[in-house]
Amino acid sequence: MSELRDSAPLLDAYLSYFQSPRTPFTIPGHKQKASRLDSGLGAVVDGDTPLYGGLDEIKLTNQTLKKAEKLAAEFWGADFARFSTGGSTHANQAIVLALGAPGDKVAVSRTAHRSILSALVLAGLEPVWMSPEIDTSTGVPTGIGIKELEKALAEKPIAVLLTEPGYLGTLSDLSVLISAAHKVSVPVIFDAAWGGHFGFHSDLPQHALQLGADALITSVHKALPGYSASALLLAQGKFLNLDRIEQSFETTHTTSPAGAPLASIDGVRALLQTRGEELINNLLHNVENFKKVVQSEFALPIFLYPNDFPDGRFDASKIVLRVQQLGAPGVEIERDLQAAGIRVEMADNDTIVFLATLADMPADFEKLADALIPILKRRQSQRRESSTALSWSVVPQRGISMRDAYFAKTEMVPADKASGRISADLIAPYPPGVAVVAPGEILTEQILVGLAASKAAGVRIAYATDASLATYRVVIN
Numbered sequence: 001m002s003e004l005r006d007s008a009p010l011l012d013a014y015l016s017y018f019q020s021p022r023t024p025f026t027i028p029g030h031k032q033k034a035s036r037l038d039s040g041l042g043a044v045v046d047g048d049t050p051l052y053g054g055l056d057e058i059k060l061t062n063q064t065l066k067k068a069e070k071l072a073a074e075f076w077g078a079d080f081a082r083f084s085t086g087g088s089t090h091a092n093q094a095i096v097l098a099l100g101a102p103g104d105k106v107a108v109s110r111t112a113h114r115s116i117l118s119a120l121v122l123a124g125l126e127p128v129w130m131s132p133e134i135d136t137s138t139g140v141p142t143g144i145g146i147k148e149l150e151k152a153l154a155e156k157p158i159a160v161l162l163t164e165p166g167y168l169g170t171l172s173d174l175s176v177l178i179s180a181a182h183k184v185s186v187p188v189i190f191d192a193a194w195g196g197h198f199g200f201h202s203d204l205p206q207h208a209l210q211l212g213a214d215a216l217i218t219s220v221h222k223a224l225p226g227y228s229a230s231a232l233l234l235a236q237g238k239f240l241n242l243d244r245i246e247q248s249f250e251t252t253h254t255t256s257p258a259g260a261p262l263a264s265i266d267g268v269r270a271l272l273q274t275r276g277e278e279l280i281n282n283l284l285h286n287v288e289n290f291k292k293v294v295q296s297e298f299a300l301p302i303f304l305y306p307n308d309f310p311d312g313r314f315d316a317s318k319i320v321l322r323v324q325q326l327g328a329p330g331v332e333i334e335r336d337l338q339a340a341g342i343r344v345e346m347a348d349n350d351t352i353v354f355l356a357t358l359a360d361m362p363a364d365f366e367k368l369a370d371a372l373i374p375i376l377k378r379r380q381s382q383r384r385e386s387s388t389a390l391s392w393s394v395v396p397q398r399g400i401s402m403r404d405a406y407f408a409k410t411e412m413v414p415a416d417k418a419s420g421r422i423s424a425d426l427i428a429p430y431p432p433g434v435a436v437v438a439p440g441e442i443l444t445e446q447i448l449v450g451l452a453a454s455k456a457a458g459v460r461i462a463y464a465t466d467a468s469l470a471t472y473r474v475v476i477n
């Protein structure tokens with residue numbers, strides 16, 4: 001019996017669909033009867049029902065999605081809410097397409113996810129990059145400073161795009177950034193893919209709209225217990241054109257949205273609304289306890305905490321293990337954990353990120369601690385410095401626009417022939433996940449030598465066509 005059902009119209013519609021007799025002569029073609037054809041195929045598709053002709057009539061006569069989106073808009077305090085089945089990737093593309101016209105500038109955090117970059121290419125917008133400040137003791141980006149934003153605002157962007165929280169859970173001083181942008185009537189848009197749980201507990205950061213931002217994009221399947229690729233786009237109408245957002249959302253969304261992700265967004269909203277504070281409280285308590293248990297076995301600090309960062313700007317539910325403090329190899333620890341049946345969200349040489357959510361119970365944390373402690377003890381040696389220096393020492397040199405680089409003819413060239421060429425790839429070492437080069441920018445000697453050194457130090461090099469860095473994808477001159 002679902003306790004959320006009465007306050008979640010899409011969730012109720014999903015459950016009702018499977019409780020009523022039906023003989024569909026509509027899509028989806030599996031008709032929830034594919035198990036007649038093969039039990040494996042049936043296991044995958046027979047629980048699927050779409051929005052059209054599933055959660056609502058084919059002609060959307062009940063307006064169930066609209067009702068659920070209105071409830072979400074009210075809950076997050078937004079003028080506008082849409083549910084996406086295409087992840088924050090789709091929601092980012094939709095909002096960026098709604099901002100301006102090709103050639104317009106937007107101020108963009110250099111920590112932006114690749115979906116923001118692809119959105120800029122689609123929209124033909126020109127990024128004015130903002131580099132994050134990086135905490136030298138941990139190597140973690142702490143966010144965009146006000147001076148960096150002011151420098152970008154001087155170039156007259158039509159919007160500011162921030163990625164908050166960062167992948168490792170840190171945040172910029174957001175109220176200050178939002179006020180500075182609003183002073184010149186520039187909207188601020190947050191890719192908060194990892195911050196869906198913010199705003200509903202006093203020990204977590206407020207969410208972007210509570211802080212006065214103009215749009216908030218979040219994945220409901222990341223920090224929240226939603227279906228894979230479910231996401232929310234929330235926006236305010238003061239500085240943004242909501243009709244345009246609606247139009248670009250529809251332009252880029254599937255015309256056959258699956259019901260389960262939509263119903264899950266509605267269910268998660270209802271869960272947060274009815275039990276959010278209690279569940280987040282349990283999560284924070286469990287995470288803190290887990291960190292304490294593991295930390296007690298080691299002398300050097302191995303986890304990140306809010307008080308490691310200015311004004312405590314860090315997601316307290318985040319478990320970021322700094323294995324370089326133990327001189328231990330992150331990727332091998334990941335392998336050991338996998339052998340013990342435990343998957344981690346991200347591991348590179350220096351850092352392991354464990355995603356903990358409302359769905360984790362004390363027994364799950366105990367299991368993780370029991371597996372992790374002996375592995376760390378076995379793998380520890382001499383403490384290493386974290387190897388992130390390259391990401392904050394590079395000053396980008398624009399060759400051509402990102403959009404021109406995207407559509408250009410490209411070739412792979414050996415690393416020793418790449419210097420001075422225009423990169424067709426975004427290349428970002430993790431951590432800190434800051435792009436060292438973006439499409440259209442010049443591959444300098446400093447970048448090539450630095451990337452090779454990072455790679456040799458075991459840093460994960462994300463998004464390069466050739467992750468070995470033996471060759472680079474460049475624009476043909």
Ligand SMILES: Cc1ncc(COP(=O)(O)O)c(C=O)c1O
Pocket residue numbers: 086087088089090092112113115163167191193194219229230231
């Ligand atoms: C900051 C950020 N934005 C957007 C995305 C894309 O989210 P999704 O996987 O929901 O499409 C990610 C994915 O990891 C991300 O880290």
